Amino acid sequence: MTDTAGERHASASDVSKRKAAAAARRAQRTPKLTVADWVDAAMSVLLTDGVGAISIPRLCEHLGVTKGSFYWHFDDLEHLLEATADHWCAAQNDSVRGLHGLEALPPDQRLQRMGELLAGDELLKVEYAVRDWARTSPKVFDAVKSLDQRIFAVLEQTLTELGFTPAEARMRAAILSFIGIGFVHGRDTLPTPTSEQIRATFDFITGK
Amino acid sequence: MTDTAGERHASASDVSKRKAAAAARRAQRTPKLTVADWVDAAMSVLLTDGVGAISIPRLCEHLGVTKGSFYWHFDDLEHLLEATADHWCAAQNDSVRGLHGLEALPPDQRLQRMGELLAGDELLKVEYAVRDWARTSPKVFDAVKSLDQRIFAVLEQTLTELGFTPAEARMRAAILSFIGIGFVHGRDTLPTPTSEQIRATFDFITGK
């Protein structure tokens, strides 16, 4: 909100830079913008300031064009967000496939690896932004949902391989899933556990 | 977003109803709106459609006044949201005091009670809306943060009373806290656990 205002104030000098960039683009034989360019710009704003900050004027300034250009590529803002959602979902599918790759590892290392993946600061930021976005976008919501279910399934499978009964494996998989989601949303309101504490937690839940 | 449009379309007949209501208010000797009236209206929209749906025209229609009225009570939208945040925080403090009340209970019943509190559908909706809101409101963020820490402290204390060592109590309190937050955010993307499963989870974490 406040930074949106700051954005506006800085625009006087930015505009000329953008105009120069636009001219450069034209000279460089990339005169036409592509859908991907708009999606990239939207992604960049999404990660910096959240979904709410994605506005057409801001993207136009970023890309050095006027609003009419936007409406040639998209029907409306909603469609840009949908395209951006599709883009993110594709990337997400890759990382789900990354989960698949994990299944080659021995069960206990697999869990350790999933924990490390989640603890990464960059992933945490993306997850947080995207899960917020899921509130208003059914498409993103569906993607988040299938990711969550995929993770749950991998956990359940892994715990079964570790020798738990189906009921035990299901309960512990649910616990780990909720802890993971809680960790994404609670990292700012609760003390961040040390990696030592994370390991202890895993050992506890997996029964060592 | 779509329902906002629906809201607009229904406004033709609503407006006359609101005007009648406004006239009624005047006749009933409650001619002046109070800050609390605006806050209540904002709360109602918050729970129905989220923070993003709180707009001045919508509240004005709801209360049967024009926008100028709003600006007599508040400097801007941000201040209304802040007042609404204060209101919610006060209610929240009460429920934190409710947690205090729990401390009279024997430790194991206390945990059971906290689980039941969280499982209530109404509380879950409020928590979800408010935690979303916390992303853009520092004041709400602080309130959520102190609530989370309060809950963590109560859990830690309870587990200590149950006979766990300080380190064990801290780890298990963290686990339960993250599960709780994860439950609030994951209830739509993961299968809702049955109350039987919830009980089993509690028993597992508390070492029975």
Next chain:
DNA sequence: ACCTGAACACCGTTCAAGT
């Protein structure tokens, strides 16, 4: 095909004028 520029509706904000 891809973009500009001007237009319009809607929301946030201001303010002079009413009671």
Next chain:
DNA sequence: ACCTGAACACCGTTCAAGT
């Protein structure tokens, strides 16, 4: 003190006109 009504800036959207 509390509110109306008209005004203005800004964003989303449209569209005729340019290259």
